Amino acid sequence: MSSIGFIGLGIMGGPMAGHLVAAGHEVTGYNRSPGALEKLKAAGGAAAGSVAAAVAGRDIVITMLPQDEQVVEVFSEILEHAKPGALYIDFSTVTPKTSEWTGAEGAKRGLRVLDAPVSGGEPGAINAALSIMVGGSEADFEAAKPVFAAVGKTYELVGPNGSGQVVKAANQLIVGGTYALVAEAIVLMESLGADAAKGLDVLAGGLAGSKILELKRKSMLERDFRPGFRIDLHHKDMGIITQAARDAEVTIPMGALTAQLIAAARAMGHGSLDHSALQLVAEALSGKANS
Incomplete structure (x- = not known):
């Protein structure tokens, strides 16, 4: 099982992180709302006090954020603190250009990057029945399958970075x-x-x-x-x-x-x-x- 840093524990991210804990992964979460962190801890995960603390040394880094601006801001910190070779999965729904940017910038720093927006809403997140559209490389998609299997029902690689969006x-x-x-x-x-x-x-x-x-x-x-x-x-x-x-x-x-x-x-x-x-x-x- 993998060590995972999960940033963004809202309506969708909270249940998804819980499913990853239930699947046996070591999940450390960060969220601006302390209530969401308490829920993750109750589910068996750990809470971090910053993005840096959530991602440092983790095998996989995940974000589930509302808009492009938050993804760009958080990804800049991820680039600084994630270990080389880590796999970054962005479940957020953002513009294709933002996901192309994370893919290109991640490659410069030795990060493997997938954009993986989801469909299914809150019920799909709660029931681990999300449909996941993935952009990135075949090798990185294969590496991410245990994560996708824990939170989703359908997941397909649909093209290079940005294609998921x-x-x-x-x-x-x-x-x-x-x-x-x-x-x-x-x-x-x-x-x-x-x-x-x-x-x-x-x-x-x-x-x-x-x-x-x-x-x-x-x-x-x-x-x-x-x-x-x-x-x-x-x-x-x-x-x-x-x-x-x-x-x-x-x-x-x-x-x-x-x-x-x-x-x-x-x-x-x-x-x-x-x-x-x-x-x-x-x-x-x-x-x-x-x-």
Whole structure:
């Protein structure tokens, strides 16, 4: 088993670090919130008082952070304190350019680097059922498989450094668009007098079926938008998507509309709610607010 320094023990990172402890790894965590460190200690891990203390001498260094700025800041410390040859896995969702940068800078310092953004939200992190999109080398991917197996259900190497972030952008594009369409379908069925609950049950079993319909139809019907993945974070991800499309000179009209709907949810004050709260935007646009 490996010694692991884990930075970022939030909604996603906390359960993931716990699974690594349960798998037999020696996990030392760092987080700005002391409560998260106490949870890791209760699970059998150790707490560090700084990034440097968390990563020094570890075989593997992991980050799970909210945005590019935090990854760049923390990675600069990792470069300074991690031992040569250590494997760095970034589970954060950031821009492809940031992951390309960590890969290039890590190579200069003898670090092996993988970008490995995840999909599955808080339930996937809690249940060790995440889908993981990995960018980097084949050899480093093979070395990281015990980590991926402990926290995820599906993991694939999808290309060189930065490619994991490209596939994650595609994932968030589909997820956001699907939420928007499910929300509109609910408004349509309810407005025309159909039983929306039974209707969604039927839809979930046919060609319109999706993971979102499987997991979220009940909570959306009940207007239960407790956050598993917040609108604020999906808004950030849509910025990554639209910028990546612009850089690649690719037109994504459905993606652009989805980005605007998510921005509208945030502007309406729903940024702290789950991204299924696109339901509230669909209702507001039709004058049928139920919140």
